Amino acid sequence: MTTTSTTTAATMGLSFPATTFQKLSPSSYLQRHLQCTPSTRPSGRSPSTFRLATLHTNALSHAHGSAVVRAGDTAVVCGVRGEVLALTSGEGRTRGRIVVERVGVEDGEDVEVETHALVVPNLELGTGCSRDYHPGPPTDFAQTTAERLRTLLLDTIPLVPATTLRIADADGAVKAYWVLYIDVVVISLDGNVLDTAWAAIVAALKSVRLPAAIWDQDAEAVVCDPAPENFRSLELREAGYTASFVVCYNDGEEGGENAEKECVLSDPDEFEEQVCGEKITVAVGAGGKIVGIEKSGGLSDVAKTLPTCISRARERYQQWSSNPIFVTATAGNTRPRNSGFTPRFQPLMSRYRLAHAASVPAASTLCPS
Amino acid sequence: MAMADRRRINGPTGATVPPVFLEQTLALTAPRRAPDELRKIFLKTSLTPPATGSAFLELSAPSTLKLTASVYGPRPLPPSAGFSPHARLSAELKFAPFSTAGNRRGYVRDALERDLSTQLQVALARSVKTATYPKSGIDVFVTVLDCEGSIDDYNTLGIMQALAGAITCASAAIADAGIECVDLVSAGIAAAVGEQGSLVMDPSPLDGYDVKAAALVGYMAGRDEITLLWTKGELNIEGGDFESVVDKAVEVATQIRTVLNEAVKERVLAVGGVNS
Numbered sequence: 099m100t101t102t103s104t105t106t107a108a109t110m111g112l113s114f115p116a117t118t119f120q121k122l123s124p125s126s127y128l129q130r131h132l133q134c135t136p137s138t139r140p141s142g143r144s145p146s147t148f149r150l151a152t153l154h155t156n157a158l159s160h161a162h163g164s165a166v167v168r169a170g171d172t173a174v175v176c177g178v179r180g181e182v183l184a185l186t187s188g189e190g191r192t193r194g195r196i197v198v199e200r201v202g203v204e205d206g207e208d209v210e211v212e213t214h215a216l217v218v219p220n221l222e223l224g225t226g227c228s229r230d231y232h233p234g235p236p237t238d239f240a241q242t243t244a245e246r247l248r249t250l251l252l253d254t255i256p257l258v259p260a261t262t263l264r265i266a267d268a269d270g271a272v273k274a275y276w277v278l279y280i281d282v283v284v285i286s287l288d289g290n291v292l293d294t295a296w297a298a299i300v301a302a303l304k305s306v307r308l309p310a311a312i313w314d315q316d317a318e319a320v321v322c323d324p325a326p327e328n329f330r331s332l333e334l335r336e337a338g339y340t341a342s343f344v345v346c347y348n349d350g351e352e353g354g355e356n357a358e359k360e361c362v363l364s365d366p367d368e369f370e371e372q373v374c375g376e377k378i379t380v381a382v383g384a385g386g387k388i389v390g391i392e393k394s395g396g397l398s399d400v401a402k403t404l405p406t407c408i409s410r411a412r413e414r415y416q417q418w419s420s421n422p423i424f425v426t427a428t429a430g431n432t433r434p435r436n437s438g439f440t441p442r443f444q445p446l447m448s449r450y451r452l453a454h455a456a457s458v459p460a461a462s463t464l465c466p467s
Numbered sequence: 468m469a470m471a472d473r474r475r476i477n478g479p480t481g482a483t484v485p486p487v488f489l490e491q492t493l494a495l496t497a498p499r500r501a502p503d504e505l506r507k508i509f510l511k512t513s514l515t516p517p518a519t520g521s522a523f524l525e526l527s528a529p530s531t532l533k534l535t536a537s538v539y540g541p542r543p544l545p546p547s548a549g550f551s552p553h554a555r556l557s558a559e560l561k562f563a564p565f566s567t568a569g570n571r572r573g574y575v576r577d578a579l580e581r582d583l584s585t586q587l588q589v590a591l592a593r594s595v596k597t598a599t600y601p602k603s604g605i606d607v608f609v610t611v612l613d614c615e616g617s618i619d620d621y622n623t624l625g626i627m628q629a630l631a632g633a634i635t636c637a638s639a640a641i642a643d644a645g646i647e648c649v650d651l652v653s654a655g656i657a658a659a660v661g662e663q664g665s666l667v668m669d670p671s672p673l674d675g676y677d678v679k680a681a682a683l684v685g686y687m688a689g690r691d692e693i694t695l696l697w698t699k700g701e702l703n704i705e706g707g708d709f710e711s712v713v714d715k716a717v718e719v720a721t722q723i724r725t726v727l728n729e730a731v732k733e734r735v736l737a738v739g740g741v742n743s
Contacts (some may be wrong), residue, residue, distance in 0.1 A: 116487060157533075158613050160565060160566065160613065160614070165540060171516040177563065177565025181483035182483060183483045204694055215477070216479070219476060222563070222564075222574065224561075225516065225535070225561065226539065226559075226606070226608025226610070227517065227518075228518075229518075232606075232608075236475065240570070241475075244475070266722065277478055281563065281564040281565055283610065285517075285610070286514065286517060286537075287517055320487070322487060322489065324489060337541070368517070419542075429510040
């Protein structure tokens with residue numbers, strides 16, 4: 099509670115609850131929290147604590163791979179669907195001739211992924227996930243975040259090699275490619291959508307099971323084997339993860355002379371993202387190597403803040419990579435379904451709520467119970 | 468994909484096709500439910516904290532319907548909207564790109580989503596006490612994460628299923644938001660199947676029924692009022708077929724209402740005014 103008194107009128111105190119203080123003066127509100135010992139954020143976390151993330155994979159029945167990630171109040175669902183791109187070219191009489199040009203490509207170069215747009219990530223924020231995002235065309239923030247995810251996926255942490263997407267005929271010539279449509283739908287937004295979306299993309303890609311694809315010479319088309327035991331996972335490279343931070347300044351108003359000038363907050367929530375203008379994202383790749391750093395806004399002393407961010411990002415990388423979903427390929431039974439499209443589906447509901455009788459509450463594959 | 472959406476990351480310029488399988492396996496794997504047995508529902512509120520109210524609905528396996536609803540409001544209308552003595556309820560329903568079988572849906576809103584959004588708005592509009600919130604807007608957003616069956620083929624129940632789930636879930640979200648309502652709306656579907664036209668409650672597209680006619684009702688059980696009625700197929704009004712299918716659908720909606728009550732009980736009691 100804060101009290102201020104005016105000197106003009108008879109001593110009349112103004113006191114209002116914390117939520118009002120938060121709306122009237124958000125940066126002071128944040129500063130006062132950080133000046134406490136030990137410094138705490140309004141959400142109760144310490145500046146270096148990341149939110150605990152929960153992951154569920156393979157909850158969607160029409161996607162080849164899927165993941166739901168919840169970190170605090172930020173929740174995203176990522177679904178990966180594979181479609182087939184047949185390499186035919188030409189118009190009129192020349193239509194149907196297969197042309198594959200792979201000039202100067204060696205193992206490890208993923209020119210095909212880029213030139214043919216074989217991996218298509220998208221981010222959807224217009225789902226009513228937050229009061230600022232309405233259905234409609236994507237906002238600037240949504241478009242830039244989607245582009246950042248695409249750069250991460252194709253360049254910074256190139257998880258998907260072209261070799262795993264090729265569909266070849268019996269002689270080994272490439273006839274078609276799998277195209278992975280990766281759609282991230284944000285259900286709830288409380289800051290730091292990039293980290294959560296990226297983790298969901300990695301988990302979803304690891305859980306993908308594509309049907310075995312065969313090039314049918316007579317039909318000149320790709321046909322797939324519906325037997326679920328012949329579905330295969332993607333051969334991915336080693337995964338990397340991102341960690342985002344914001345830097346909060348103390349303008350000298352709070353805490354006196356000895357106060358900390360800058361505070362680096364890990365995994366910011368919506369309130370902290372709005373108050374603090376300086377944002378840093380660190381991408382950590384295989385083996386804990388730093389593969390990317392982005393910094394925008396702010397006047398902080400980079401020599402001091404970046405090492406903090408890097409060491410915290412490495413810890414976060416350890417947390418992500420020791421999560422069982424990321425360690426092993428998703429185990430579980432494949433279940434043949436009554437449709438030609440037979441993706442893997444793990445029903446996890448063990449207790450049910452009957453519609454016409456009160457009984458044990460049901461469990462859900464997507465939600466925490 | 469006809470047009471490239473220039474605000475999104477698009478796929479390759481050549482068209483991609485969903486995988487074509489060698490043979491279609493159509494065997495039913497789950498035992499069919501009894502005609503008067505409903506599927507079990509998981510319904511939970513307050514899962515989207517940034518929203519004023521929210522709810523998540525999921526049907527038990529082998530059904531795969533999953534959807535989430537979030538409600539914002541009552542919040543002020545923009546000045547351009549003009550004076551309104553009642554709250555304006557708007558509803559938007561969206562299918563996620565990975566939610567349907569067959570072709571991947573694009574992000575651009577198409578006619579089906581617009582139609583279902585209007586139906587959803589009609590189903591919910593009369594249940595809210597709009598007169599208590601003048602000059603305000605109440606926004607309901609429903610995202611369908613997983614559909615049952617295909618929604619491209621207009622002969623299937625898939626579209627009705629999605630709408631029925633959306634109505635029930637949105638009603639739970641409105642109650643979770645603490646908005647004053649006359650009653651909660653639950654939605655139920657019944658169908659006349661096969662040669663005899665025998666009635667089935669809560670049919671699923673995965674059951675493989677030969678559906679002759681189906682009815683969806685949005686029903687306020689406390690007041691015995693229907694807010695939305697949507698029927699498909701030929702139904703004989705003189706012979707009483709129409710009434711019997713609609714009555715069956717109302718029965719389904721009444722049973723689903725008990726699930727809805729459980730889900731919002733905590734919130735309703737907290738907001739106050741319930742003597743139970």
